[in-house]
Amino acid sequence: MCLEMGDDHAPLHLSNWKPGIRRIWVSGPRPEYRRVTQRYNMPNRCIPLVRKGLDYIVVPGGHEPTREFAEFIKGVVGLDDDQIIFTSGSVYNLDDDIASDPNVLARLKAIVVGNPNDKFTFVPYAVTPNFERWAEPFFELGVTVFGERLEWIEKFGHKGILHRSVVTPDVPSVVEEIGVTVPVARGWSVKNKEELLHAWELLKAEGIKKAVIKPVLGAAGEGIIFVEDEAQLPAYDFPMGAICLEEFLELDRAPDGVVLSPAVHYMEGMLVGDLCDQIMIGTGYAGWRRCLVPKTFQVLAIKCIETLIRKMGPQGPGGFDFLSVKGRPILSDVNTGRFNGAHTPKLFVQLYAPGKAFYCWKAKPAINADLWTYWKEMTKAGIAFIPGQSKSGVFPLIFLRGLSGQMVSIADTGS
Numbered sequence: 001m002c003l004e005m006g007d008d009h010a011p012l013h014l015s016n017w018k019p020g021i022r023r024i025w026v027s028g029p030r031p032e033y034r035r036v037t038q039r040y041n042m043p044n045r046c047i048p049l050v051r052k053g054l055d056y057i058v059v060p061g062g063h064e065p066t067r068e069f070a071e072f073i074k075g076v077v078g079l080d081d082d083q084i085i086f087t088s089g090s091v092y093n094l095d096d097d098i099a100s101d102p103n104v105l106a107r108l109k110a111i112v113v114g115n116p117n118d119k120f121t122f123v124p125y126a127v128t129p130n131f132e133r134w135a136e137p138f139f140e141l142g143v144t145v146f147g148e149r150l151e152w153i154e155k156f157g158h159k160g161i162l163h164r165s166v167v168t169p170d171v172p173s174v175v176e177e178i179g180v181t182v183p184v185a186r187g188w189s190v191k192n193k194e195e196l197l198h199a200w201e202l203l204k205a206e207g208i209k210k211a212v213i214k215p216v217l218g219a220a221g222e223g224i225i226f227v228e229d230e231a232q233l234p235a236y237d238f239p240m241g242a243i244c245l246e247e248f249l250e251l252d253r254a255p256d257g258v259v260l261s262p263a264v265h266y267m268e269g270m271l272v273g274d275l276c277d278q279i280m281i282g283t284g285y286a287g288w289r290r291c292l293v294p295k296t297f298q299v300l301a302i303k304c305i306e307t308l309i310r311k312m313g314p315q316g317p318g319g320f321d322f323l324s325v326k327g328r329p330i331l332s333d334v335n336t337g338r339f340n341g342a343h344t345p346k347l348f349v350q351l352y353a354p355g356k357a358f359y360c361w362k363a364k365p366a367i368n369a370d371l372w373t374y375w376k377e378m379t380k381a382g383i384a385f386i387p388g389q390s391k392s393g394v395f396p397l398i399f400l401r402g403l404s405g406q407m408v409s410i411a412d413t414g415s
Contacts, residue, residue, distance in 0.1 A: 047073045060086070200245065312336070348408060
């Protein structure tokens with residue numbers, strides 16, 4: 001079912017991701033997310049994946065850096081004017097923004113009804129009740145969804161599957177039930193302050209003196225807190241809902257000092273490329289590069305993911321993160337039921353440079369940066385990757401001046 005290790009750049013063959021299916025990208029943050037960067041990064045990073053004359057994307061309006069980046073992609077890739085749809089931008093969450101904007105809903109309906117012979121699929125960041133509330137009428141028009149059902153999300157789409165609930169310590173975790181042989185950090189799944197204090201006592205009884213709080217629905221390091229003293233716990237108010245309390249691990253590092261944190265990504269149960277290393281800065285990732293852990297580590301990790309995918313049966317996107325501890329893989333993070341940071345560079349490379357290697361990094365543009373000037377300089381220097389023309393080079397996957405940016409470098413090898 002999954003690609004073998006040697007097929008890292010093989011084309012995906014997915015039932016709901018076929019070339020002929022037209023995609024409507026509606027990628028906004030989950031309701032639990034609060035960062036301004038998440039509000040704009042998630043929709044903007046999908047704009048470079050819109051195919052000329054085929055797909056559409058909905059992005060938040062009222063934000064000049066978003067409009068500038070959209071105009072840039074439209075000009076470089078050659079998108080039609082109507083392929084990028086702006087909301088009013090009056091609501092933080094894109095799903096709620098779409099739901100409150102009759103003009104956007106009417107335009108989406110006109111697209112679907114006006115092309116009766118075409119098949120459309122919505123591509124959200126993650127399926128949530130907020131998404132389904134506005135999208136449900138389109139299902140009757142034949143629009144499908146590239147994602148999971150809410151029941152699947154509730155069971156498998158969160159980090160809580162890694163640990164037993166502190167309330168039912170004798171009930172195996174989902175990962176235990178599946179039979180994954182790669183270890184996870186010692187920890188507990190908890191939902192309130194009383195459970196959190198109890199979980200801390202249980203970890204202390206095992207000799208653990210430092211722990212990590214991870215919201216079960218967190219992403220990109222959001223909400224992660226290191227705990228070294230019980231006095232920190234009474235003030236924690238669960239701002240993102242349920243959490244995992246895990247032991248703090250001493251991690252292996254690459255020769256350049258970056259923590260070794262390989263990740264695997266999939267779509268509909270098919271692996272998207274090999275493992276790639278997250279470039280970690282603190283609790284968040286700052287980019288992606290070729291995997292530096294030994295092949296034996298990679299084989300164990302891939303077998304672990306194949307077991308998870310086979311038992312979970314995902315229909316949409318997702319991924320899993322590992323950490324290296326004394327040379328051994330530790331399954332550390334579950335990013336199932338949603339797109340992950342590496343999906344965009346991997347899909348962009350498959351779209352415009354199949355078979356090539358990539359290196360991806362974050363770079364925040366200055367508030368007064370001009371993307372077209374930046375692009376002209378790269379083109380003049382001969383290092384710009386021009387979609388549909390270039391075989392190698394650098395391309396801005398996100399460029400939101402004063403807020404955030406992400407660049408991808410494409411070449412024949414990862415060396």
